[in-house]
Amino acid sequence: MFACVDLSPVTGNVVTRFDYQHMGLSVKFFSGATQKHSPFYDARPADSQISLLVIHNISLPPGEFNTSGIAQLFTGTLDPDEHPFYREIAGLKVSAHCVIYRNGEIEQYVPFTARAWHAGLSVFQGHSRCNDFAIGIEMEGTDSLPYTDAQYSSLQTLSAAILDAYPAITVGRVVGHNDIAPGRKTDPGPAFDWGRYRRQLFLSGKKFSTI
Numbered sequence: 457m458f459a460c461v462d463l464s465p466v467t468g469n470v471v472t473r474f475d476y477q478h479m480g481l482s483v484k485f486f487s488g489a490t491q492k493h494s495p496f497y498d499a500r501p502a503d504s505q506i507s508l509l510v511i512h513n514i515s516l517p518p519g520e521f522n523t524s525g526i527a528q529l530f531t532g533t534l535d536p537d538e539h540p541f542y543r544e545i546a547g548l549k550v551s552a553h554c555v556i557y558r559n560g561e562i563e564q565y566v567p568f569t570a571r572a573w574h575a576g577l578s579v580f581q582g583h584s585r586c587n588d589f590a591i592g593i594e595m596e597g598t599d600s601l602p603y604t605d606a607q608y609s610s611l612q613t614l615s616a617a618i619l620d621a622y623p624a625i626t627v628g629r630v631v632g633h634n635d636i637a638p639g640r641k642t643d644p645g646p647a648f649d650w651g652r653y654r655r656q657l658f659l660s661g662k663k664f665s666t667i
């Protein structure tokens with residue numbers, strides 16, 4: 457079990473440590489996030505390299521914001537009697553590494569080094585089981601409602617820190633859930649401004665290689 461503390465040195469925005477298993481610098485927690493604990497994670501396969509960033513959306517109940525539903529779902533404490541929709545999903549064991557709320561606040565539920573359960577059945581460039589090698593970020597929102605400026609700002613800061621820590625995630629390996637689970641998932645939806653997000657990443661000096 458991971459405790460939400462890390463005694464490793466702090467470098468800039470992120471807490472770093474040398475990961476002997478993967479023989480490189482790795483980051484467990486984003487220092488700009490409120491750390492929470494989800495029970496819904498496990499270890500990544502030993503031969504996996506963190507090399508994909510997946511953008512999702514979620515709102516609980518659907519279309520309602522600033523509720524505690526997401527935190528309850530990811531911590532396994534959703535009350536099925538609180539809303540009819542919760543009855544359908546209360547038993548789900550799902551998580552993401554981070555959630556970005558409408559006001560830009562970031563919560564982290566799973567250390568980046570561990571496998572969060574966000575992508576489900578998925579494939580990227582012929583590689584299935586994307587959770588093995590992906591980091592998942594949930595934007596509080598819906599497919600059709602524009603995300604907020606505060607969310608884009610936090611997403612850019614968080615993404616830049618992740619791409620710095622995990623250089624195998626190039627900008628071409630930043631995708632939507634819909635890209636890796638087509639026909640099954642639509643998030644983050646047409647409301648998500650990929651041009652704006654990629655431009656921000658480019659301006660912060662991130663590579664555009666798709667390899």
Ligand SMILES: [Zn+2]
Pocket residue numbers: 511512513574633641643
């Ligand atoms: Zn999703």
